[in-house]
Amino acid sequence: MSDIKPRILPLPRAEWTDDAREVFAFWGEPNAWEEGSKTNVMMVMGNHPNLGKAYNVWGKHLLMSNTLPVRFLELIILRVAWRVKSAYEWHNHVGYGLNAGLTLEDIAAIRDYPEGGAWSKQDAIVLHAVDELIDSGTLSDATWETLTTFFDKRQMMDLVFSIGHYVMTSWVLSAMGVEIEGGADPIGFDLKTASGKTPGKTYKPGEAEDWVDTRGY
Incomplete structure (x- = not known):
C-alpha cells in the first residue's frame, strides 16, 4: 500500500547497546530489551539513542499524558x-x-x-x-x-x-523511509485494509493487557 523506500534501516543487532535497548524497551513492549521492538520507528531511532530517548519522553507526554x-x-x-x-x-x-x-x-x-x-x-x-x-x-x-x-x-x-x-x-x-510493520494489515487512506477486513480498535501502550496483540504484528 506504499512505495516508501527505507533510508535509515532498523539498527542491526550487532550494534545494539544498552542505550539503544532503552529506546526499544521504553514503551513497555514485552521482551523488547532482549529481542528489540517490533515497532519499526523504535528500531530506527535506536540508531541515535540520545535522540531516541528524548523523543520517547516527549512523545509519551503527547500521546499518553496530553491534557486534551x-x-x-x-x-x-x-x-x-x-x-x-x-x-x-x-x-x-x-x-x-x-x-x-x-x-x-x-x-x-x-x-x-x-x-x-x-x-x-x-x-x-x-x-x-x-x-x-x-x-x-x-x-x-x-x-x-x-x-x-x-x-x-x-x-x-x-x-x-x-x-x-x-x-x-x-x-x-x-x-x-520508516515502513509500516511487517505482519501488520495496513489501513489505507480509503479505510480499507490489505486483507479486506474492517479496521478495528487498537490500544496504546499499557492501555489494555493485550495492547501488543491488538496491533496485529
Missing part, C-alpha cells in the same frame, strides 16, 4: 496524517481513533473535512486549527479565541504542540 481529551487528540493526529500523507501515522491512529469513540464514518469525514461530517463547533474548530496551522504557520486571533472557549491554557499549549509534533513525526517517518 483523547478524542480531540485523535482528531488532530488523523487530520495531520491525512494532510501530510503519512501512511504510517494514519494506519496506527485509525485503531486508536476507533478506541477513542470515533467511527469509521467519522474518520472518513476527518479526511474529507470540511466536506461531510456532523461536527460540533468544538470538533470543527479543532480540525480547522490543524489546517490553519499547517497552511499558515500560525493561528488567527479568531481561531485562537474560539479554541479558548473550549480549552484551558494547558490544553491550548498541548493542542498546538500536538499538531506540530505529529507533523514533525510524519515528516521524519516519510523522509527516513
Whole structure:
C-alpha cells in the first residue's frame, strides 16, 4: 500500500547497546530489551539513542499524558496524517481513533473535512486549527479565541504542540523511509485494509493487557 523506500534501516543487532535497548524497551513492549521492538520507528531511532530517548519522553507526554481529551487528540493526529500523507501515522491512529469513540464514518469525514461530517463547533474548530496551522504557520486571533472557549491554557499549549509534533513525526517517518510493520494489515487512506477486513480498535501502550496483540504484528 506504499512505495516508501527505507533510508535509515532498523539498527542491526550487532550494534545494539544498552542505550539503544532503552529506546526499544521504553514503551513497555514485552521482551523488547532482549529481542528489540517490533515497532519499526523504535528500531530506527535506536540508531541515535540520545535522540531516541528524548523523543520517547516527549512523545509519551503527547500521546499518553496530553491534557486534551483523547478524542480531540485523535482528531488532530488523523487530520495531520491525512494532510501530510503519512501512511504510517494514519494506519496506527485509525485503531486508536476507533478506541477513542470515533467511527469509521467519522474518520472518513476527518479526511474529507470540511466536506461531510456532523461536527460540533468544538470538533470543527479543532480540525480547522490543524489546517490553519499547517497552511499558515500560525493561528488567527479568531481561531485562537474560539479554541479558548473550549480549552484551558494547558490544553491550548498541548493542542498546538500536538499538531506540530505529529507533523514533525510524519515528516521524519516519510523522509527516513520508516515502513509500516511487517505482519501488520495496513489501513489505507480509503479505510480499507490489505486483507479486506474492517479496521478495528487498537490500544496504546499499557492501555489494555493485550495492547501488543491488538496491533496485529
